[in-house]
Amino acid sequence: MPEAVYLWVTPLPLLIAWFWPSPRLLRPMLTWALIVKGAAGALAALVFAFAPKSFWVPVMLIHPGIIGITGGVQTMCLWELIGRGMTPEMRGRTLGWTFGIGPIFAVLGSCASQLILKGDFLGMLKVTPLPQPWSYVLLFGASCPAMWLSAVLVQMARVPPVSLCESAAESGVQWKEIWRGLRAYFLNPLIVTAAVGFLLTYGGTMIMNNMSLYAREALGEAPEQYAGIQLALRFGFKSLMGFGLGWLVTRMHARASLMATTSICIAGIAWALFVPGKWYLLGFGLLGGGELFYVYYLNYIVSCSKPERLRENTAYTNLITVTIGVMPIAFGLVSDRFGLRASFVAAIGLLVLALILVQSRLPRQPKVADAGSD
Amino acid sequence: MNEAIEFSIPESAQFRNGLVFMISMSLIYLIAPVTYCRKQSICGSLRCRC
Numbered sequence: 001m002p003e004a005v006y007l008w009v010t011p012l013p014l015l016i017a018w019f020w021p022s023p024r025l026l027r028p029m030l031t032w033a034l035i036v037k038g039a040a041g042a043l044a045a046l047v048f049a050f051a052p053k054s055f056w057v058p059v060m061l062i063h064p065g066i067i068g069i070t071g072g073v074q075t076m077c078l079w080e081l082i083g084r085g086m087t088p089e090m091r092g093r094t095l096g097w098t099f100g101i102g103p104i105f106a107v108l109g110s111c112a113s114q115l116i117l118k119g120d121f122l123g124m125l126k127v128t129p130l131p132q133p134w135s136y137v138l139l140f141g142a143s144c145p146a147m148w149l150s151a152v153l154v155q156m157a158r159v160p161p162v163s164l165c166e167s168a169a170e171s172g173v174q175w176k177e178i179w180r181g182l183r184a185y186f187l188n189p190l191i192v193t194a195a196v197g198f199l200l201t202y203g204g205t206m207i208m209n210n211m212s213l214y215a216r217e218a219l220g221e222a223p224e225q226y227a228g229i230q231l232a233l234r235f236g237f238k239s240l241m242g243f244g245l246g247w248l249v250t251r252m253h254a255r256a257s258l259m260a261t262t263s264i265c266i267a268g269i270a271w272a273l274f275v276p277g278k279w280y281l282l283g284f285g286l287l288g289g290g291e292l293f294y295v296y297y298l299n300y301i302v303s304c305s306k307p308e309r310l311r312e313n314t315a316y317t318n319l320i321t322v323t324i325g326v327m328p329i330a331f332g333l334v335s336d337r338f339g340l341r342a343s344f345v346a347a348i349g350l351l352v353l354a355l356i357l358v359q360s361r362l363p364r365q366p367k368v369a370d371a372g373s374d
Numbered sequence: 375m376n377e378a379i380e381f382s383i384p385e386s387a388q389f390r391n392g393l394v395f396m397i398s399m400s401l402i403y404l405i406a407p408v409t410y411c412r413k414q415s416i417c418g419s420l421r422c423r424c
Binding site: 034041071074078081082085086087090091093094097098099101102103105106108109110112113139142143146147149150153154156157158160161 | 382383385387388389390391392393394395396397398399400401402403404405406407
């Protein structure tokens with residue numbers, strides 16, 4: 001149910017982008033999203049601490065709704081910030097550092113949450129777990145200072161001056177402008193091609209669940225024994241490749257990062273298809289690194305977008321990902337009928353299609369195209 | 375991005391923007407088990423998209 005709530009609110013950040021398009025609102029919008037996100041965590045913690053248990057279910061439904069909206073606004077605004085406020089080269093460097101360091105933070109967060117809830121992190125670390133509700137209080141409460149610290153740091157950002165026509169953008173739904181924005185996204189051949197490549201790659205990576213199911217057969221023993229190694233490989237590769245892909249954008253071109261991430265995903269699935277035994281786990285590492293496709297396809301779309309369209313184009317790109325929800329079902333149907341290995345072949349097929357599309361239809365360096373736009 | 379943008383942003387401002395982006399994203403990942411994970415199940419399975 002919380003996941004459903006999260007999905008229902010996915011379109012709302014787009015409505016916010018339509019209603020408040022002015023670039024002057026970038027910093028306040030981002031700041032407020034972070035403040036509200038932090039406050040939602042603090043309020044949830046207070047409810048877990050002091051309210052009767054009957055209040056917990058509504059909190060578990062409302063909290064993801066708020067997170068879904070504020071998270072969407074946060075993503076939109078952060079990408080607009082680096083889209084407007086950085087050259088492509090500096091952006092490439094920033095992405096390299098961010099997604100090199102980011103996975104390490106993800107592991108730290110997961111480790112802390114597992115120690116607090118279960119007192120055990122993959123059998124490697126053991127502590128006395130916190131009793132309920134204090135475990136929830138601590139976890140939800142900790143999100144508040146983290147988000148508020150982020151809100152304070154946003155004040156450091158410098159949004160470049162906007163053009164006269166942009167500064168004239170008014171608040172409120174302007175249907176003509178929305179229509180122009182939709183055309184600027186869906187009639188721009190570079191953006192549409194990158195978006196289709198993005199969806200094909202995203203669809204291909206949804207094979208991860210089937211790879212986990214196949215692990216027992218490939219390893220010949222319980223995959224749970226190797227959960228720690230799997231985690232280390234997945235996030236180790238993600239971190240290393242995060243640094244490497246940023247370097248690739250800076251030294252080569254933006255298209256290279258799309259080709260690289262999609263190819264790494266293909267390599268990961270092909271590895272799982274052909275390599276048995278303990279080496280099978282390396283496939284998870286490769287696929288973990290390839291998952292950074294999300295960042296680099298988004299970067300390509302941002303680089304193709306006019307500054308005044310950055311916010312809504314990021315929102316459109318995030319919105320179209322809801323279609324990927326059908327992929328686990330599709331892979332499930334393939335594996336039910338033809339076996340798990342056949343679903344791996346299907347995933348590779350999608351990724352190869354993405355690779356051909358990107359290689360044949362996208363220029364090395366994206367450019368802001370006028371055709372099909374405003 | 376277009377050339378006008380490239381030449382109008384001082385390097386120090388770009389650095390600050392990059393720093394804001396990097397720290398904000400890192401904090402998102404740090405609290406991912408409570409917020410970013412779509413299942414909201416505090417599963418710690420690290421299936422979050424990074």
